[in-house]
Amino acid sequence: MDLRLLEYFVTVYEERNLSVSARRCGVSQPSISTAMRTLETTLGCPLLARHARGVVPTSEGERLYPRAVKLLGEAEAIKQTIRNNSTPKEVIRLALTRFVPLDRLGTFVREFKLSADGYDLVLVDEQDTAELRLVTHETLQDSELFSPIWQDHFVVAFPLSYAPAPKAKLSLADLDKLPWLSRKECEAERALSLAMQDAGLAPSVLAEVTSDEMALTLATEGVGACLLPDHIVTGPKIHMIELSDIVLERNIGLAYNHNFPLTDPLQQVFGRCKRLWQRQS
Numbered sequence: 001m002d003l004r005l006l007e008y009f010v011t012v013y014e015e016r017n018l019s020v021s022a023r024r025c026g027v028s029q030p031s032i033s034t035a036m037r038t039l040e041t042t043l044g045c046p047l048l049a050r051h052a053r054g055v056v057p058t059s060e061g062e063r064l065y066p067r068a069v070k071l072l073g074e075a076e077a078i079k080q081t082i083r084n085n086s087t088p089k090e091v092i093r094l095a096l097t098r099f100v101p102l103d104r105l106g107t108f109v110r111e112f113k114l115s116a117d118g119y120d121l122v123l124v125d126e127q128d129t130a131e132l133r134l135v136t137h138e139t140l141q142d143s144e145l146f147s148p149i150w151q152d153h154f155v156v157a158f159p160l161s162y163a164p165a166p167k168a169k170l171s172l173a174d175l176d177k178l179p180w181l182s183r184k185e186c187e188a189e190r191a192l193s194l195a196m197q198d199a200g201l202a203p204s205v206l207a208e209v210t211s212d213e214m215a216l217t218l219a220t221e222g223v224g225a226c227l228l229p230d231h232i233v234t235g236p237k238i239h240m241i242e243l244s245d246i247v248l249e250r251n252i253g254l255a256y257n258h259n260f261p262l263t264d265p266l267q268q269v270f271g272r273c274k275r276l277w278q279r280q281s
Contacts, residue, residue, distance in 0.1 A: 001042065003075055006068040008035040009047065013065050014275055017054040073110060076117075089120045092266075095130035096123055097139075098211045099186075099252075101231070104150070104273075108134075111272045116265040131260055137251040138187045144255040147262075149274045152229035154188040154248035157215065158239040161222040169244040176201040181215050181226035182208045188248040189227055195246050 012021045012032065022029040040047050047061035057065065096105065112121050124130050133144075140146050156175070158166045167174070172195060180203030183189040196202055206224045209215045215226040220237050227248065234240060254270060256262065 093130035095133040115268040133255040148253035157219040159222040179224040181224040
């Protein structure tokens with residue numbers, strides 16, 4: 001199978017628009033259309049459904065996308081293995097903060113390797129020196145610029161073992177004296193605490209946690225309720241419930257020093273990840 005057809009398909013899947021995909025691939029729109037028809041003929045099934053505003057993947061297209069991404073990644077790895085490495089690549093260090101989900105980190109690393117071939121990405125701790133930092137907007141330093149990538153919307157993780165049964169939405173009053181896992185380093189938690197203080201309310205704090213994963217584990221065991229981003233995958237022991245009288249969100253992106261040269265390949269990585277995560281939200 002022609003890998004170029006899969007590259008075009010992955011682009012169309014992510015952009016959902018043939019004209020935009022053609023510009024991104026540096027070819028004409030008829031070339032993209034022909035490539036998609038050729039791939040559909042080769043596989044013997046429709047991959048895209050056309051409509052007035054663009055295209056959407058069929059069920060077959062949804063199944064093909066992760067496999068195509070994996071195959072293209074493996075092809076790129078082969079090229080990297082046999083390529084002449086006499087010219088060392090520039091190292092880019094990415095500092096990771098504790099709230100980054102592993103699936104989104106994996107997506108970023110994959111997109112970096114595909115789009116920023118001239119660099120080696122090294123992951124470092126949030127306290128280490130780095131050219132790029134994955135941060136919330138509130139932790140941005142004065143010397144840094146910010147490229148937003150996704151937004152987390154927070155809900156209450158409510159253990160099923162609690163009584164009474166939770167409502168469709170929870171008010172601040174419902175959280176009063178509720179057994180609670182506190183996350184003081186989270187700006188959404190701080191906003192919630194201020195709102196509850198203004199209303200003369202407070203949960204019953206049982207423990208302080210430092211990460212989404214720790215909060216989810218303890219909530220699943222019925223230790224207490226907590227705030228979590230709504231994209232967190234939970235099991236059958238947890239209700240994820242919206243708050244009715246406050247919206248809690250955090251903006252996450254890449255921070256870099258204003259003197260750091262943000263090249264076209266790096267901007268492509270930022271843009272691709274932003275589009276992917278926005279569609280998953």
